[in-house]
Amino acid sequence: xxxxxxxxxxxxxxxxxxxxxxxxxxxxxxxxxxxxxxxxxxxxxxxxxxxxxxxxxxxxxxxxxxxxxxxxxxxxxxxxxxxxxxxxxxxxxxxxxxxxxxxxxxxxxxxxxxxxxxxxxxxxxxxxxxxxxxxxxxxxxxxxxxxxxxxxxxxxxxxxxxxxxxxxxxxxxxxxxxxxxxxxxxxxxxxxxxxxxxxxxxxxxxxxxxxxxxxxxxxxxxxxxxxxxxxxxxxxxxxxxxxxxxxxxxxxxxxxxxxxxxxxxxxxxxxxxxx
Numbered sequence: 001x002x003x004x005x006x007x008x009x010x011x012x013x014x015x016x017x018x019x020x021x022x023x024x025x026x027x028x029x030x031x032x033x034x035x036x037x038x039x040x041x042x043x044x045x046x047x048x049x050x051x052x053x054x055x056x057x058x059x060x061x062x063x064x065x066x067x068x069x070x071x072x073x074x075x076x077x078x079x080x081x082x083x084x085x086x087x088x089x090x091x092x093x094x095x096x097x098x099x100x101x102x103x104x105x106x107x108x109x110x111x112x113x114x115x116x117x118x119x120x121x122x123x124x125x126x127x128x129x130x131x132x133x134x135x136x137x138x139x140x141x142x143x144x145x146x147x148x149x150x151x152x153x154x155x156x157x158x159x160x161x162x163x164x165x166x167x168x169x170x171x172x173x174x175x176x177x178x179x180x181x182x183x184x185x186x187x188x189x190x191x192x193x194x195x196x197x198x199x200x201x202x203x204x205x206x207x208x209x210x211x212x213x214x215x216x217x218x219x220x221x222x223x224x225x226x227x228x229x230x231x232x233x234x235x236x237x238x239x240x241x242x243x244x245x246x247x248x249x250x251x252x253x254x255x256x257x258x259x260x261x262x263x264x265x266x267x268x269x270x271x272x273x274x275x
Contacts, residue, residue, distance in 0.1 A: 001247070001273060002251055002252055002254060003032075003190075003253040004030055004031070004254055004255075004269060005033050005163075005190070005253060005254070005255045005256070006030065006034075006035045006256050006258050006265065007037075007255065008020065008052065008056075009038045009260060010037060010038070011052070012048070019260070020052070020055070020260055021059075022262075023258070024055075024056065026266060027266055029266065030265065032062075033253070034061070034062040034063060034064050035056050035062070035063045036066060036093050036130075036163075037053050038066045039065065039067055039095070049066065050065065050083060062091065063089070064089070064130070065084060065093070066092075066094075067092050067093065067094050067095065068095045068096065068097025069096060069108075069114070069115040070096055070097040071107045072107045072108065072109060077108075077115065081122055081123055081127075084127075090128060091128045092127045092128070092130070093129075093130045093132075093163065094112055094115050094116050094119060094129050094130070094131055094154075094159070095112055095131070096111055096112040096115070111150065112131055113153040113156070116131065116154050120158040129158060129159045129160050130161045130163050130190075131151075133151055133162040133164045133176065133180075134147060134151075134164065135164050135165065135172045135173040135176040135191075136165070136169070136172050136210065136211060136212050138210065139210030148179055148180065149183075151185070155185050155186075155187055161189070162187060163190050163192055163255045164176075164190065164191050164192045165192055165209060165210070166191075166192040166193060166194035167191070167211060167212065168211075168212070168214050168238070169212065170246055173191050173246070188253065189252070190251070190252055190253040190254070191254060191255065192256075192257060193239060193243060193255060193256045194239070194257045195239055195257075195259075195261075196221075196232075196234070196236075197231075199224065202221070220234060235264070236268065239264075240268050240271045244272065247272065256269075
C-alpha cells in the first residue's frame with residue numbers, strides 16, 4: 001500500500017466540529033500519512049483552518065493547512081506563515097485559489113508558483129510544500145501545454161510534491177505523469193480520489209472543478225435514480241477498482257477528498273488492504 005492522505009474542510013458550527021471529531025476517530029485505522037485542511041475562498045476560513053489543523057494534531061494526526069494566495073498581500077501571507085511556524089507546522093499545500101468574481105483584486109500573487117517562491121524566500125526549507133496538479137487540464141488553462149508549464153513552474157519554484165484534482169480516468173493521470181516527467185518534473189504526483197456519495201453531489205463538484213465524469217459512470221448513476229444504497233455500492237466498486245489500478249502501476253500515494261465523511265474512504269482503504 002502506498003501512503004494514504006486525507007482532505008477535510010474546516011467546520012463552521014460547533015455541531016460540525018463535534019462531527020469532525022467523530023470522523024477523525026473513525027478514520028484513525030486508515031493511518032494517514034497526513035491530513036490536509038482547506039483554506040477557503042480568499043482565505044475566508046483562515047482561523048478555522050488553523051484551529052482544525054491543531055485539532056488534528058492534538059489527536060495524533062500529522063496535518064497540513066492549505067494556503068491560497070489570490071487576493072492576498074505579501075504581508076497577509078507572511079503573517080499566516082509566521083502563525084504556522086509558531087504552531088510547529090511543517091507541511092503546507094500551496095494553491096492559487098479561486099479567482100475573485102467581479103472586480104475583486106487579485107493581490108500580490110498572480111499564480112501559485114509566486115506563492116511557492118515567496119514561501120521558500122521567507123522560510124527556507126521549513127515547510128514541505130505540496131501543490132495542485134490537473135491530469136485533465138485546469139479548466140482555465142489556455143492549453144494542455146500551458147497547464148503543464150504552469151505546473152512545472154510551481155515545482156521549479158520549490159514544491160516538494162503534488163496532489164491532483166480527482167479523476168476517474170486513470171489513463172489521463174498516467175499521461176500527465178509521463179508528460180511531467182518528460183518536462184523534467186521529478187517530484188511525486190499523488191492522485192486525488194473522490195469517493196462517490198451521491199450522483200447529484202458528484203455532478204455538482206465535477207462541474208465546479210472541471211473534473212470529468214466518464215459517460216458510462218454518469219449514465220449508471222442516473223439509472224439508479226434515488227436509490228442511495230445502489231449508488232453507494234456502485235461508487236465503492238468503481239473507486240476501489242480505480243485505486244487498485246493506480247496502486248498496481250506504482251502511484252506514489254492516494255489522497256482522498258473525504259468531504260468530512262468517514263465511511264466511504266474507510267471502506268475503500270479496507271478493501272485495498274490498508275486497515
